[in-house]
Amino acid sequence: MNVYKKDHFIDIAGEVCPFTFVKIKILLDKVERGSTVRVRLSGADSIKNVPASVRSEGHLILSCHPENIGDPYGPHILTIEKQ
DSSP: OOOSSEEEEEEEEOOOOOOOOHHHHHHHBBBOOOOOEEEEEOOOHHHHHHHHHHOOOTEEEEEESSSSSSSSTTTTTEEOOOO
């Protein structure tokens, strides 16, 4: 398996649960501990459930905020640190 250590970005704004978390989990499995993964996601279910699922896997949520300030219902950027 290839292991990558650096900052990563994945855009899953067009995906729906449960595929959103599956794609993040696959990426997290490939990156080295301590790496940062930024995720662009959208949809109320994804914005609520993905951070909770990532935490339950033992990873650290660094932030989750709207991509565009003032648009709380638009795409969000979730920043994860792999533990």
